[in-house]
Amino acid sequence: MNDQAASLRKLKQMVDQSSSPTQEGGESFLSQIMRPSPFSATALVIPDIPGVQFPPVTSWISGIMQHSPRACFWDQAGMIEKNSIPKTQIRLRYPVPVRIESGLTPLTILPQQEEFLDMPQKTESEKIHFLQHLTRSLKNSSEVWISIGAKELMANSAILHATDAVCVMVPPHPDAILRCYEVVKNIHLSGYFSPVGLLDFSPTNHAPGENLSIRIKNVAKQFLALDLVAAGMVLSNCAYIPPENEAGLRGRISSIETGSRDFLYCLSENLIYLLPGMF
Numbered sequence: 001m002n003d004q005a006a007s008l009r010k011l012k013q014m015v016d017q018s019s020s021p022t023q024e025g026g027e028s029f030l031s032q033i034m035r036p037s038p039f040s041a042t043a044l045v046i047p048d049i050p051g052v053q054f055p056p057v058t059s060w061i062s063g064i065m066q067h068s069p070r071a072c073f074w075d076q077a078g079m080i081e082k083n084s085i086p087k088t089q090i091r092l093r094y095p096v097p098v099r100i101e102s103g104l105t106p107l108t109i110l111p112q113q114e115e116f117l118d119m120p121q122k123t124e125s126e127k128i129h130f131l132q133h134l135t136r137s138l139k140n141s142s143e144v145w146i147s148i149g150a151k152e153l154m155a156n157s158a159i160l161h162a163t164d165a166v167c168v169m170v171p172p173h174p175d176a177i178l179r180c181y182e183v184v185k186n187i188h189l190s191g192y193f194s195p196v197g198l199l200d201f202s203p204t205n206h207a208p209g210e211n212l213s214i215r216i217k218n219v220a221k222q223f224l225a226l227d228l229v230a231a232g233m234v235l236s237n238c239a240y241i242p243p244e245n246e247a248g249l250r251g252r253i254s255s256i257e258t259g260s261r262d263f264l265y266c267l268s269e270n271l272i273y274l275l276p277g278m279f
Contacts, residue, residue, distance in 0.1 A: 026272040029128045030251050033265045039141045040253050041163040041263035045187070045227045046077055046152040046197075047179040051256050054079075054201060055238045058102045058109075061145065063168075063240030064199070064232065066250070067105045070142035072097060076156060077147035082213045094133045108136050110144075117155050131268045135140040140261075143253075144263070150183050157190065157271035165195045165253050167231045172202055176212050188224055193209055196233035197249030 031083050044061075046054070058080045065071035095111035113134075119127055138144055146163065148156045156171040158164070166187055170180050184196060198213035213230060220226045232242040242248060247255075 013057065015062060017152065026128065029131070030143045030265065030268055030272065033135070033268055035265050036259050036261045037263040037265070038139060039263070040165070040256060040261055041141050041144045041146065042165045042167055042253060043151070043160050043163045044077075044145050044147045045166060045168045045178070045182050045183055046089075046147065046149050047169065047171070048078070049171060049173055049179050052173050054169060054171060055234060055236070055261065056080075057147070058100065058107060059238035060240050062102050062105060062107050063234075064250075065143060065145060068142050069105050069277075070108075070140065072110055072138060072141040072144045073106040074138070074144055074146040074161065075112050076116065077149040077152070078112040079147050080109065080111070082111070085109060094130065096133075097137050098208040107143070116159075118154070119158075120274055124272060127271050131271065134267070135264055138264070150179075150186075153183070153186060153190075157243050158267055160187070161190070161192060162266035164201050164256050164261055164268060165191065165197065166265070167197045167199050167249055170198050170200050170211075172212070177215050177219070180212075180216050184216065184220050184226070184228065185224060188226055195229055195249060195252040196226070197229045197252070199231040199249075201236075202233055202234050265275050 021075060057073070057075070061070075065073070084100075086100065094113060094115065097108050097110045099106045101107075101259050113130075115130065119130060120221070145167075146159055149158065153160060168180050168183050170176050180198070190204055198216055200211045200213050202211065210232070213228075217228045217230075220228050229249050229252055230243040230246060232240060234240050242250065
Protein backbone atom coordinates (compact mmCIF):
# COMPACT_ATOMS: atom_id res chain seq x y z
CA MET A 1 0.00 0.00 0.00
CA ASN A 2 2.84 2.39 0.87
CA ASP A 3 4.48 1.78 -2.50
CA GLN A 4 1.18 2.37 -4.26
CA ALA A 5 0.54 5.61 -2.36
CA ALA A 6 4.04 6.83 -3.13
CA SER A 7 3.54 6.03 -6.80
CA LEU A 8 0.25 7.94 -6.87
CA ARG A 9 1.86 10.95 -5.18
CA LYS A 10 4.69 10.89 -7.71
CA LEU A 11 2.23 10.61 -10.60
CA LYS A 12 0.21 13.55 -9.29
CA GLN A 13 3.39 15.60 -8.91
CA MET A 14 4.35 14.88 -12.53
CA VAL A 15 0.88 15.89 -13.77
CA ASP A 16 0.93 19.09 -11.71
CA GLN A 17 4.34 20.02 -13.05
CA SER A 18 3.38 19.36 -16.66
CA SER A 19 0.18 21.44 -16.36
CA SER A 20 1.60 24.29 -14.29
CA PRO A 21 2.40 27.60 -16.02
CA THR A 22 5.83 27.79 -17.61
CA GLN A 23 8.61 29.76 -15.91
CA GLU A 24 9.91 30.98 -19.28
CA GLY A 25 10.22 34.76 -19.60
CA GLY A 26 8.35 36.91 -22.11
CA GLU A 27 11.37 37.85 -24.24
CA SER A 28 12.57 34.25 -24.39
CA PHE A 29 9.12 33.02 -25.38
CA LEU A 30 8.68 35.65 -28.11
CA SER A 31 12.09 34.82 -29.57
CA GLN A 32 10.96 31.21 -30.17
CA ILE A 33 7.67 31.97 -31.96
CA MET A 34 7.37 30.97 -35.60
CA ARG A 35 7.87 34.03 -37.81
CA PRO A 36 6.17 34.47 -40.15
CA SER A 37 3.02 32.65 -39.06
CA PRO A 38 2.30 29.58 -41.21
CA PHE A 39 -1.25 30.82 -41.88
CA SER A 40 -3.29 33.93 -42.65
CA ALA A 41 -5.69 35.12 -39.94
CA THR A 42 -9.03 36.86 -40.50
CA ALA A 43 -11.37 38.28 -37.86
CA LEU A 44 -15.05 37.55 -38.54
CA VAL A 45 -16.98 40.30 -36.73
CA ILE A 46 -20.65 39.89 -35.76
CA PRO A 47 -22.55 43.20 -35.46
CA ASP A 48 -24.69 43.81 -32.39
CA ILE A 49 -28.25 43.92 -33.77
CA PRO A 50 -30.99 42.65 -31.40
CA GLY A 51 -33.13 39.87 -32.84
CA VAL A 52 -30.86 39.12 -35.80
CA GLN A 53 -30.05 35.47 -36.36
CA PHE A 54 -27.45 34.28 -38.84
CA PRO A 55 -27.45 30.84 -40.48
CA PRO A 56 -25.43 28.26 -38.52
CA VAL A 57 -21.80 29.16 -39.09
CA THR A 58 -20.82 25.53 -39.66
CA SER A 59 -23.09 25.46 -42.73
CA TRP A 60 -21.22 28.17 -44.67
CA ILE A 61 -17.82 28.93 -43.13
CA SER A 62 -16.16 26.09 -45.07
CA GLY A 63 -17.27 27.76 -48.31
CA ILE A 64 -15.61 31.06 -47.56
CA MET A 65 -12.51 29.12 -46.50
CA GLN A 66 -12.62 27.39 -49.92
CA HIS A 67 -13.17 23.99 -48.26
CA SER A 68 -9.51 23.79 -47.30
CA PRO A 69 -9.00 20.66 -45.17
CA ARG A 70 -6.40 22.49 -43.05
CA ALA A 71 -8.38 25.69 -42.43
CA CYS A 72 -9.46 26.35 -38.84
CA PHE A 73 -12.39 28.31 -37.40
CA TRP A 74 -11.61 29.74 -33.95
CA ASP A 75 -15.06 30.44 -32.51
CA GLN A 76 -14.09 33.05 -29.92
CA ALA A 77 -17.57 34.63 -30.11
CA GLY A 78 -19.27 31.34 -29.25
CA MET A 79 -21.39 31.13 -32.41
CA ILE A 80 -21.49 27.33 -32.19
CA GLU A 81 -23.56 25.67 -29.48
CA LYS A 82 -21.23 24.07 -26.94
CA ASN A 83 -23.32 20.91 -26.81
CA SER A 84 -22.76 20.34 -30.53
CA ILE A 85 -18.97 20.29 -30.20
CA PRO A 86 -17.47 16.84 -29.48
CA LYS A 87 -15.83 16.59 -26.06
CA THR A 88 -12.34 15.21 -25.51
CA GLN A 89 -11.92 12.20 -23.26
CA ILE A 90 -9.37 14.04 -21.11
CA ARG A 91 -10.20 17.11 -19.04
CA LEU A 92 -7.98 19.92 -20.27
CA ARG A 93 -7.55 23.46 -19.00
CA TYR A 94 -8.09 25.01 -22.44
CA PRO A 95 -10.34 23.66 -25.22
CA VAL A 96 -8.41 22.09 -28.11
CA PRO A 97 -9.30 21.85 -31.83
CA VAL A 98 -11.91 19.30 -32.86
CA ARG A 99 -13.03 18.03 -36.26
CA ILE A 100 -16.70 17.97 -37.25
CA GLU A 101 -18.51 17.06 -40.45
CA SER A 102 -19.44 20.18 -42.41
CA GLY A 103 -20.37 20.19 -46.07
CA LEU A 104 -17.78 18.89 -48.53
CA THR A 105 -14.92 18.55 -46.06
CA PRO A 106 -14.54 18.10 -42.29
CA LEU A 107 -14.20 21.40 -40.44
CA THR A 108 -11.61 22.07 -37.74
CA ILE A 109 -12.97 24.16 -34.88
CA LEU A 110 -11.05 25.73 -32.04
CA PRO A 111 -13.82 26.27 -29.47
CA GLN A 112 -14.28 29.50 -27.56
CA GLN A 113 -11.38 30.18 -25.19
CA GLU A 114 -13.33 31.53 -22.24
CA GLU A 115 -10.25 32.41 -20.21
CA PHE A 116 -8.93 34.70 -22.94
CA LEU A 117 -10.86 37.74 -21.72
CA ASP A 118 -9.15 37.40 -18.32
CA MET A 119 -5.65 37.09 -19.81
CA PRO A 120 -4.69 40.79 -19.38
CA GLN A 121 -4.97 40.31 -15.59
CA LYS A 122 -3.00 37.06 -15.56
CA THR A 123 0.68 36.73 -14.69
CA GLU A 124 3.26 36.62 -17.45
CA SER A 125 3.81 32.89 -16.97
CA GLU A 126 0.06 32.19 -17.22
CA LYS A 127 -0.14 34.23 -20.44
CA ILE A 128 2.76 32.28 -21.91
CA HIS A 129 1.15 28.98 -20.94
CA PHE A 130 -2.05 30.01 -22.75
CA LEU A 131 -0.15 31.26 -25.80
CA GLN A 132 1.76 27.98 -26.02
CA HIS A 133 -1.61 26.22 -26.12
CA LEU A 134 -2.79 28.51 -28.95
CA THR A 135 0.40 27.93 -30.92
CA ARG A 136 0.04 24.16 -30.64
CA SER A 137 -3.62 24.41 -31.64
CA LEU A 138 -3.17 26.60 -34.71
CA LYS A 139 0.32 25.99 -36.07
CA ASN A 140 -0.73 23.34 -38.62
CA SER A 141 -3.54 25.45 -40.10
CA SER A 142 -3.45 26.85 -43.64
CA GLU A 143 -5.69 29.75 -42.58
CA VAL A 144 -7.59 30.76 -39.44
CA TRP A 145 -10.90 32.63 -39.17
CA ILE A 146 -11.76 34.01 -35.73
CA SER A 147 -15.27 35.05 -34.70
CA ILE A 148 -15.52 38.18 -32.54
CA GLY A 149 -18.71 39.86 -31.33
CA ALA A 150 -18.89 43.61 -31.93
CA LYS A 151 -19.52 44.15 -28.21
CA GLU A 152 -16.22 42.47 -27.40
CA LEU A 153 -13.99 44.14 -29.99
CA MET A 154 -12.12 46.09 -27.31
CA ALA A 155 -11.71 43.05 -25.07
CA ASN A 156 -10.41 41.08 -28.07
CA SER A 157 -8.27 43.88 -29.50
CA ALA A 158 -5.11 41.78 -29.07
CA ILE A 159 -6.61 39.27 -31.51
CA LEU A 160 -8.06 41.90 -33.84
CA HIS A 161 -4.80 43.81 -34.28
CA ALA A 162 -2.85 40.63 -34.98
CA THR A 163 -5.05 39.56 -37.91
CA ASP A 164 -4.33 40.07 -41.61
CA ALA A 165 -7.90 41.12 -42.46
CA VAL A 166 -11.37 41.72 -41.03
CA CYS A 167 -14.70 40.47 -42.38
CA VAL A 168 -17.89 42.12 -41.07
CA MET A 169 -21.12 40.12 -41.32
CA VAL A 170 -24.00 42.14 -42.87
CA PRO A 171 -27.50 40.75 -42.17
CA PRO A 172 -30.69 41.65 -44.11
CA HIS A 173 -31.96 44.02 -41.43
CA PRO A 174 -33.10 47.69 -41.45
CA ASP A 175 -30.41 48.59 -38.88
CA ALA A 176 -27.61 46.75 -40.68
CA ILE A 177 -26.20 49.79 -42.50
CA LEU A 178 -25.86 51.87 -39.34
CA ARG A 179 -24.66 49.06 -37.07
CA CYS A 180 -22.14 47.63 -39.53
CA TYR A 181 -20.84 51.12 -40.33
CA GLU A 182 -20.32 51.67 -36.59
CA VAL A 183 -18.32 48.43 -36.44
CA VAL A 184 -16.18 49.48 -39.41
CA LYS A 185 -15.67 52.94 -37.91
CA ASN A 186 -14.60 51.55 -34.52
CA ILE A 187 -12.15 49.15 -36.15
CA HIS A 188 -10.71 51.89 -38.36
CA LEU A 189 -10.34 54.43 -35.53
CA SER A 190 -8.61 51.82 -33.37
CA GLY A 191 -5.66 52.04 -35.75
CA TYR A 192 -6.41 48.94 -37.80
CA PHE A 193 -4.95 49.31 -41.31
CA SER A 194 -5.37 45.85 -42.88
CA PRO A 195 -8.19 45.12 -45.38
CA VAL A 196 -11.79 45.25 -44.10
CA GLY A 197 -14.42 43.28 -46.00
CA LEU A 198 -18.20 42.95 -45.89
CA LEU A 199 -19.98 39.58 -46.08
CA ASP A 200 -23.64 39.86 -47.15
CA PHE A 201 -26.35 37.54 -45.86
CA SER A 202 -29.26 37.59 -48.30
CA PRO A 203 -32.42 35.70 -49.27
CA THR A 204 -31.96 33.03 -51.92
CA ASN A 205 -34.05 35.06 -54.42
CA HIS A 206 -32.28 38.37 -53.82
CA ALA A 207 -32.21 40.85 -56.70
CA PRO A 208 -28.98 42.33 -58.11
CA GLY A 209 -28.06 45.64 -56.49
CA GLU A 210 -29.88 44.87 -53.23
CA ASN A 211 -26.69 44.19 -51.27
CA LEU A 212 -26.52 46.37 -48.18
CA SER A 213 -22.74 46.18 -48.29
CA ILE A 214 -22.70 48.51 -51.31
CA ARG A 215 -24.36 51.25 -49.28
CA ILE A 216 -22.04 50.62 -46.32
CA LYS A 217 -19.04 50.86 -48.65
CA ASN A 218 -20.29 54.21 -49.97
CA VAL A 219 -20.78 55.62 -46.47
CA ALA A 220 -17.35 54.42 -45.33
CA LYS A 221 -15.77 55.99 -48.42
CA GLN A 222 -17.56 59.31 -47.86
CA PHE A 223 -17.00 59.73 -44.11
CA LEU A 224 -13.88 57.67 -43.39
CA ALA A 225 -12.11 57.79 -46.77
CA LEU A 226 -11.94 54.01 -46.35
CA ASP A 227 -12.15 51.52 -49.23
CA LEU A 228 -13.98 48.43 -48.06
CA VAL A 229 -13.94 45.22 -50.10
CA ALA A 230 -16.61 42.62 -50.81
CA ALA A 231 -16.27 39.22 -49.16
CA GLY A 232 -19.12 37.64 -51.08
CA MET A 233 -22.56 36.52 -50.04
CA VAL A 234 -24.20 33.80 -47.96
CA LEU A 235 -27.71 32.94 -49.17
CA SER A 236 -30.50 31.77 -46.89
CA ASN A 237 -29.90 28.21 -48.08
CA CYS A 238 -26.35 28.59 -46.65
CA ALA A 239 -24.67 28.57 -50.07
CA TYR A 240 -21.62 30.85 -50.23
CA ILE A 241 -21.17 32.93 -53.40
CA PRO A 242 -17.89 34.82 -53.94
CA PRO A 243 -17.87 38.34 -55.45
CA GLU A 244 -18.51 38.33 -59.18
CA ASN A 245 -16.62 41.34 -60.52
CA GLU A 246 -13.66 41.71 -58.15
CA ALA A 247 -11.09 39.62 -56.33
CA GLY A 248 -12.70 40.70 -53.05
CA LEU A 249 -11.49 39.96 -49.56
CA ARG A 250 -10.10 36.52 -50.40
CA GLY A 251 -8.04 38.03 -53.17
CA ARG A 252 -6.67 40.65 -50.77
CA ILE A 253 -5.81 37.96 -48.22
CA SER A 254 -4.12 35.81 -50.85
CA SER A 255 -2.04 38.77 -52.04
CA ILE A 256 -0.53 39.37 -48.59
CA GLU A 257 3.11 38.39 -48.72
CA THR A 258 3.85 35.26 -46.73
CA GLY A 259 6.57 37.05 -44.81
CA SER A 260 4.07 39.67 -43.60
CA ARG A 261 1.80 37.18 -41.85
CA ASP A 262 2.68 37.46 -38.19
CA PHE A 263 -0.43 36.54 -36.21
CA LEU A 264 1.19 34.29 -33.60
CA TYR A 265 3.94 36.78 -32.74
CA CYS A 266 1.72 39.89 -32.77
CA LEU A 267 -0.97 38.28 -30.61
CA SER A 268 1.65 37.06 -28.13
CA GLU A 269 3.35 40.44 -27.97
CA ASN A 270 0.01 42.22 -27.56
CA LEU A 271 -0.88 40.01 -24.58
CA ILE A 272 2.49 39.96 -22.84
CA TYR A 273 3.20 43.67 -23.25
CA LEU A 274 -0.18 45.35 -22.96
CA LEU A 275 -0.45 48.71 -24.69
CA PRO A 276 -2.31 51.48 -22.82
CA GLY A 277 -5.95 51.64 -23.89
CA MET A 278 -5.87 48.28 -25.67
CA PHE A 279 -8.10 46.64 -23.05
